[in-house]
Amino acid sequence: xxxxxxxxxxxxxxxxxxxxxxxxxxxxxxxxxxxxxxxxxxxxxxxxxxxxxxxxxxxxxxxxxxxxxxxxxxxxxxxxxxxxxxxxxxxxxxxxxxxxxxxxxxxxxxxxxxxxxxxxxxxxxxxxxxxxxxxxxxxxxxxxxxxxxxxxxxxxxxxxxxxxxxxxxxxxxxxxxxxxxxxxxxxxxxxxxxxxxxxxxxxxxxxxxxxxxxxxxxxxxxxxxxxxxxxxxxxxxxxxxxxxxxxxxxxxxxxxxxxxxxxxxxxxxxxxxxxxxxxxxxxxxxxx
Amino acid sequence: xxxxxxxxxxxxxxxxxxxxxxxxxxxxxxxxxxxxxxxxxxxxxxxxxxxxxxxxxxxxxxxxxxxxxxxxxxxxxxxxxxxxxxxxxxxxxxxxxxxxxxxxxxxxxxxxxxxxxxxxxxxxxxxxxxxxxxxxxxxxxxxxxxxxxxxxxxxxxxxxxxxxxxxxxxxxxxxxxxxxxxxxxxxxxxxxxxxxxxxxxxxxxxxxxxxxxxxxxxxxxxxxxxxxxxxxxxxxxxxxxxxxxxxxxxxxxxxxxxxxxxxxxxxxxxxxxxxxxxxxxxxxxxxxxxxxxxxxxxxxxxxxxxxxxxxxxxxxxxxxxxxxxxxxxxxxxxxxxxxxxxxxxxxxxxxxxxxxxxxxxxxxxxxxxxxxxxxxxxxxxxxxxxxxxxxxxxxxxxxxxxxxxxxxxxxxxxxxxxxxxxxxxxxxxxxxxxxxxxxxxxxxxxxxxxxxxxxxxxxxxxxxxxxxxxxxxxxxxxxxxxxxxxxxxxxxxxxxxxxxxxxxxxxxxxxxxxxxxxxxxxxxxxxxxxxxxxxxxxxxxxxxxxxxxxxxxxxxxxxxxxxxxxxxxxxxxxxxxxxxxxxxxxxxxxxxxxxxxxxxxxxxxxxxxxxxxxxxxxxxxxxxxxxxxxxxxxxxxxxxxxxxxxxxxxxxxxxxxxxxxxxxxxxxxxxxxxx
Numbered sequence: 001x002x003x004x005x006x007x008x009x010x011x012x013x014x015x016x017x018x019x020x021x022x023x024x025x026x027x028x029x030x031x032x033x034x035x036x037x038x039x040x041x042x043x044x045x046x047x048x049x050x051x052x053x054x055x056x057x058x059x060x061x062x063x064x065x066x067x068x069x070x071x072x073x074x075x076x077x078x079x080x081x082x083x084x085x086x087x088x089x090x091x092x093x094x095x096x097x098x099x100x101x102x103x104x105x106x107x108x109x110x111x112x113x114x115x116x117x118x119x120x121x122x123x124x125x126x127x128x129x130x131x132x133x134x135x136x137x138x139x140x141x142x143x144x145x146x147x148x149x150x151x152x153x154x155x156x157x158x159x160x161x162x163x164x165x166x167x168x169x170x171x172x173x174x175x176x177x178x179x180x181x182x183x184x185x186x187x188x189x190x191x192x193x194x195x196x197x198x199x200x201x202x203x204x205x206x207x208x209x210x211x212x213x214x215x216x217x218x219x220x221x222x223x224x225x226x227x228x229x230x231x232x233x234x235x236x237x238x239x240x241x242x243x244x245x246x247x248x249x250x251x252x253x254x255x256x257x258x259x260x261x262x263x264x265x266x267x268x269x270x271x272x273x274x275x276x277x278x279x280x281x282x283x284x285x286x287x288x
Numbered sequence: 289x290x291x292x293x294x295x296x297x298x299x300x301x302x303x304x305x306x307x308x309x310x311x312x313x314x315x316x317x318x319x320x321x322x323x324x325x326x327x328x329x330x331x332x333x334x335x336x337x338x339x340x341x342x343x344x345x346x347x348x349x350x351x352x353x354x355x356x357x358x359x360x361x362x363x364x365x366x367x368x369x370x371x372x373x374x375x376x377x378x379x380x381x382x383x384x385x386x387x388x389x390x391x392x393x394x395x396x397x398x399x400x401x402x403x404x405x406x407x408x409x410x411x412x413x414x415x416x417x418x419x420x421x422x423x424x425x426x427x428x429x430x431x432x433x434x435x436x437x438x439x440x441x442x443x444x445x446x447x448x449x450x451x452x453x454x455x456x457x458x459x460x461x462x463x464x465x466x467x468x469x470x471x472x473x474x475x476x477x478x479x480x481x482x483x484x485x486x487x488x489x490x491x492x493x494x495x496x497x498x499x500x501x502x503x504x505x506x507x508x509x510x511x512x513x514x515x516x517x518x519x520x521x522x523x524x525x526x527x528x529x530x531x532x533x534x535x536x537x538x539x540x541x542x543x544x545x546x547x548x549x550x551x552x553x554x555x556x557x558x559x560x561x562x563x564x565x566x567x568x569x570x571x572x573x574x575x576x577x578x579x580x581x582x583x584x585x586x587x588x589x590x591x592x593x594x595x596x597x598x599x600x601x602x603x604x605x606x607x608x609x610x611x612x613x614x615x616x617x618x619x620x621x622x623x624x625x626x627x628x629x630x631x632x633x634x635x636x637x638x639x640x641x642x643x644x645x646x647x648x649x650x651x652x653x654x655x656x657x658x659x660x661x662x663x664x665x666x667x668x669x670x671x672x673x674x675x676x677x678x679x680x681x682x683x684x685x686x687x688x689x690x691x692x693x694x695x696x697x698x699x700x701x702x703x704x705x706x707x708x709x710x711x712x713x714x715x716x717x718x719x720x721x722x723x724x725x726x727x728x729x730x731x732x733x734x735x736x737x738x739x740x741x742x743x744x745x746x747x748x749x750x751x752x753x754x755x756x757x758x759x760x761x762x763x764x765x766x767x768x769x770x771x772x773x774x775x776x777x778x779x780x781x782x783x784x785x786x787x788x789x790x791x792x793x794x795x796x797x798x799x800x801x802x803x804x805x806x807x808x809x810x811x812x813x814x815x816x817x818x819x820x821x822x823x824x825x826x827x828x829x830x831x832x833x834x835x836x837x838x839x840x841x842x843x844x845x846x847x848x849x850x851x852x853x854x855x856x857x858x859x860x861x862x863x864x865x866x867x868x869x870x871x872x873x874x875x876x877x878x879x880x881x882x883x884x885x886x887x888x889x890x891x892x893x894x895x896x897x898x899x900x901x902x903x904x905x906x907x908x909x910x911x912x913x914x915x916x917x918x919x920x921x922x923x924x925x926x927x928x929x930x931x932x933x934x935x936x937x938x939x940x941x942x943x944x945x946x947x948x949x950x951x952x953x954x955x956x957x958x959x960x961x962x963x
Contacts, residue, residue: 180731181725182730184725185731186733188691188721188722188723189744190715190748190749203733203736204733
């Protein structure tokens with residue numbers, strides 16, 4: 001069953017906007033997500049400053065269990081707790097940048113294919129299908145091996161892989177908008193296609209794009225962590241979480257040195273879960 | 289349950305919706321009852337609470353709605369107090385609802401047959417028997433090819449056919465109460481007439497009680513015995529239909545009736561009367577009469593004291609302190625136009641369309657949406673375009689605008705051929721032809737403010753920027769009677785009428801020569817419709833602008849048009865001065881269209897039944913395209929030869945094998961239709 005809503009009075013516009021924020025703040029999933037996310041953003045900026053030790057300092061006893069050193073130390077004698085705090089930096093640089101790139105590319109392609117349809121759409125959509133048919137890891141590893149792993153390359157690769165996915169979402173939204181008459185009205189004033197796409201249609205398809213962006217960000221973290229683990233992503237000596245796991249996972253065999261892997265793993269998981277919580281609650285409120 | 293209890297009885301019903309943390313009252317002490325076998329109409333503009341009443345009757349209010357006080361008794365049972373399972377049984381057995389849009393009432397992924405069977409299965413009939421009964425009820429609603437309809441999916445049926453299926457499902461359980469919420473609003477006039485006939489026949493046959501909700505007083509007048517007029521959630525007048533329509537005793541009813549263009553009234557007779565102001569916002573506290581703010585008769589007492597329901601005899605009652613003066617409600621809009629309308633047809637036509645044709649290719653079929661349409665429009669005149677859906681009206685408009693390129697034929701403006709495609713037209717050509725769309729919600733960008741929408745139009749169409757644009761913006765907003773404070777808001781904060789004013793202002797930003805009006809008032813309430821029509825006529829008198837006015841509402845078309853063009857399957861069947869086309873002799877198709885319109889003034893006019901539905905444009909009939917449905921078909925010649933479009937009288941063109949003199953005789957002099 002639907003609900004009944006009211007047309008807004010002019011004085012109530014700001015109220016409605018405040019209401020969206022209030023609705024978000026009232027949702028526990030959003031609040032929890034934002035708190036965790038906020039914590040990791042803080043760490044990305046100041047993690048190495050607030051950490052008790054230098055993340056690269058090897059002067060501690062090797063493989064000491066949690067206790068004196070909160071999360072223990074790794075096989076080179078580095079403080080795991082400090083490394084987890086400082087390890088937020090790289091992923092929080094690369095993932096948002098890659099997501100932004102994917103969103104920009106995908107939005108542009110989605111607008112163009114959804115607006116022009118016809119031949120342009122057919123051609124570009126098949127290309128998109130072709131890219132989507134290749135596993136992410138295959139594309140990413142190939143490019144990273146060819147160009148050498150570095151943060152800019154990582155951003156470009158993830159952004160490139162995300163572009164077709166985003167473009168599909170945007171295209172669907174644009175197709176729905178394109179049938180509305182304000183688009184025809186714009187053409188009947190002699191507006192250029194560029195204006196119609198970006199000034200008329202784009203503002204109306206922002207909600208799905210915002211939701212897509214939050215979801216993509218989660219996947220970007222996943223992808224980067226995976227590539228880093230395989231050795232194609234962030235390079236040592238960075239205290240990156242996935243790098244820590246990749247350095248220490250062989251120790252798990254013995255079953256004793258779990259802390260070297262568990263805590264960076266939890267860090268990745270908490271960040272991704274937080275992003276999904278935020279994405280969920282935003283999409284619920286925006287698509288209400 | 290008692291057999292003698294009224295089918296439904298509402299007593300002092302208060303319903304509230306909780307919106308943004310506050311309870312807002314939408315029904316204010318509504319009381320009425322419908323006897324067994326009676327049909328009761330509920331009229332009022334949108335937002336008055338008509339649908340809420342219907343939903344409350346089956347306890348199907350939206351999640352944020354609640355019955356605050358009062359009672360609803362359906363067939364003697366208190367609906368508010370029913371348990372879940374009792375409520376389910378009530379809905380399954382006693383009450384049936386038919387909504388406006390049949391395509392949404394039917395499940396698109398289940399075959400029609402299964403959906404109809406479900407009505408029986410839910411009441412414990414076996415599948416096998418249900419199948420038989422389903423075919424039976426469909427036959428009952430005059431579906432000819434039952435077997436094939438049962439096997440189809442809803443989208444494979446036309447709108448009229450879908451609504452028949454929904455009605456069949458509603459009546460299958462022989463309900464005590466049938467609620468019809470705008471059941472024919474989305475349908476063509478000819479189909480509407482068929483469906484209304486069907487409902488009336490079934491109602492008489494089954495003795496079902498009917499609650500008929502409609503904004504169309506003509507339909508209510510035709511279908512109902514009694515009528516209740518709802519305003520701001522309050523029943524303001526109630527009585528037998530003929531009494532209320534003939535002798536309304538509440539100023540709101542009087543106003544509503546005056547807004548409707550009827551009885552052959554035309555724009556040069558003067559403006560339509562309107563109801564100024566707006567419906568009070570949802571849940572507003574109204575200490576006095578709910579209508580006082582908009583009432584020209586209102587005195588001090590009206591603002592402070594709620595009028596009681598005055599009985600006026602014959603079960604007629606009015607909630608007005610001054611009900612005996614209601615008929616003398618002063619006009620709210622002066623009748624006289626400040627400037628006279630004038631049309632000069634001596635020179636070159638403003639727009640001339642020559643042999644316009646458009647063929648769409650669909651799944652390997654050729655669809656002739658337009659076939660050899662020629663017409664001229666002179667400055668300052670309105671050409672009305674009528675025809676059922678699928679007749680090519682919209683394609684014609686879109687081709688003129690250059691949104692679709694014609695397959696053949698040309699469009700001339702001021703005697704000069706303009707390029708077929710919008711992209712190739714000069715800015716001056718683009719400016720000359722503008723459009724006002726049907727639905728202002730989708731025609732205005734909801735993310736832009738009114739100022740931005742109009743400033744952009746001024747920049748592109750009038751080449752104005754900066755202070756010059758701002759000055760023109762003021763004039764423009766003034767011209768469409770829009771308060772300047774609305775410039776800063778976005779469309780979703782405006783009512784439908786105000787939105788349509790913004791859309792009109794946008795079309796007029798660059799001094800257009802011809803404005804296409806594609807059903808510009810069909811999404812609006814009648815009082816708003818009257819104001820918009822007045823505005824269009826005023827703009828025409830001031831600026832010598834021409835209109836191509838598309839509408840299915842023949843009263844509206846007659847009011848605003850100087851000449852009328854009748855389209856059928858993409859062919860022009862008749863074109864002539866509005867008076868001549870309406871008064872006749874007219875083309876048999878026009879005759880049928882006119883006879884299908886339910887009018888308030890009624891009259892024992894015989895309705896002409898059109899056989900079947902409009903044929904597919906992919907496979908048009910041979911000869912005269914109308915011969916398959918024509919009630920005046922003369923013989924084999926109609927199937928073989930397409931009659932030419934000839935001038936049968938001065939300025940009156942018609943495409944029919946029957947000579948005009950014979951048509952005049954057949955249709956009789958007195959057959960003039962009082963639309």
